Amino acid sequence: MKIAVDVMGGDFGATPIIEGTIEALKEEDFSAILVGDSSVIESKIPLSLKDRVEVVHCVDFIKMDDLATNAIRRKESSIFVATDMLKSGQAHALVSAGHSGATMSLATLRVGRIAGVSRPAIGAILPRIDGGVVLLLDAGANVDCKPEHLYEFALMGDIYAKSILGYSSPKLGILSNGEEECKGDELSKEAYALLRGHPSFIGNIEGDNLFDGSVDVVICDGFVGNIVLKTSEGIADAIVHLLKNFIQESSVSKMGALLMRGVFRKLKKRLDYAEYGGAPLLGVGGNVIICHGKSNPKAIHNAIKQAILAHQRQVNKKIAEAFEGKEELKSNK
């Protein structure tokens, strides 16, 4: 299988993306199509891997502060070229750490949506205290949603959790301001009514249930999803910042922190998004993994692993089948 990797547009340039691809090539079974500046890429690929790497030269790329809506006209840009390789079947999956809005809109417009899907969604994969993960979608693709969209996110998230995350019977919840059915805003309450009767649906969940293992797939609109993700990052950063400052205030605590290095290493690893790879874009007719702009080599490696799994386990085919029967599913509830 061939994976197209957009090496341009990440916050730290091409190097960590190329390095992550090399790491992945050493451990996983695939060929890479590296799309970007060949003068940067060529020198970094070890001779032993050259036969598994194709370089597609592109120098233009979408900058983080460019408008996503302009991406469709930037036909020379790395993400445009990489997306078209996915569209034409030259690549079986696409991994990008560039402008996520551009990746999303190009994938939607050029590759196209799976029949029956109104809005593709980004699925963020977050760590839980029990060592498992929770899939949150939509994590930012769609800010204004209708109940029907949330219903679709639920169907896609359920399939992703079963196929990729290893949950044979995922617990699927709607993120709300209370557990009771009567809680929620208009959008979430109508989505609740649509999901009632879905075999994975466990009802509303609250923000403090996100990480405690009580739910595997969490549904919300992309406005709420983005805010929840950023808030989680913010509070984790704040706690780490406070700990570091308090430790510096006494030599006893500095000694304690030294003895606790192993604990902090484990905590960092557990909270590190790089461990979980990227976020799948669900609902388009190709395997797309959107990575954090600040992705390090490990994050890219893990994103490529996700892309390989998505292809092998035919996530999109399963989503297409579910959406063929969508109307039926809803009327059965």
Next chain:
Amino acid sequence: MKIAVDVMGGDFGATPIIEGTIEALKEEDFSAILVGDSSVIESKIPLSLKDRVEVVHCVDFIKMDDLATNAIRRKESSIFVATDMLKSGQAHALVSAGHSGATMSLATLRVGRIAGVSRPAIGAILPRIDGGVVLLLDAGANVDCKPEHLYEFALMGDIYAKSILGYSSPKLGILSNGEEECKGDELSKEAYALLRGHPSFIGNIEGDNLFDGSVDVVICDGFVGNIVLKTSEGIADAIVHLLKNFIQESSVSKMGALLMRGVFRKLKKRLDYAEYGGAPLLGVGGNVIICHGKSNPKAIHNAIKQAILAHQRQVNKKIAEAFEGKEELKSNK
């Protein structure tokens, strides 16, 4: 000044609420009206404080799983009686750790809204890394909002930050999925347009800015606000849980944790909601502080301090004045 304290309906019964009131009476200058079961209250009040405590006997109360909408018919309940003491002027402020929906709807219906306020809002006070606090509103009173409501929350939050939190020029932001003006859902973008030109307004902020000191007052609808609060609690709990587990895995790290006791104590104190008291209900014509159902005596004491400040600094009068000029403010933008 007199503060009515609803001693019923908290998650841990009347005891922590009575104890918190006693702590406050020892340190602050006010009289307490304790509304609840006198057979429980009387025995707990020290003789030396008896002349500053009035007990209003009530045994009925709204349970946490009762519907808020039924509270208006429960005229014998402690929160109904306490709210009516605020309404009649017998009390200058009300503190309750009971059913927050019931407190909110009774305060709104019985005491009434300040002229010009369409929707009272709950302001949550959260710790920041710089030792300051951030006021988040609405924290859960109004799940479906119009842009006009968010504009009103902003006016009230701005006044509260100036009068009570000590920010002479508060930085006020809208919680959104990106900093740029073009980011946001329909609601937040329209609220942005209404707030443009407001002297405190700094634009959109993201979830990871909540705790980093870049903003003093954050505006969102109550659905998002509740989810943000609970998510913050959830991730803080998750990190503490992971730390405890990892520490148990080796004797070296147990020793380290022992040396770091002071650090953990400081962190706990900084994150402890009890340090910040309760959440003001802004927009009703009386001083109302809504406390966490799990409030300990310290939280009740701090909530009473907030109530005293709100009365002394005439927050509601200032809100009323701002709302008299509201149309003018908006047309000046």
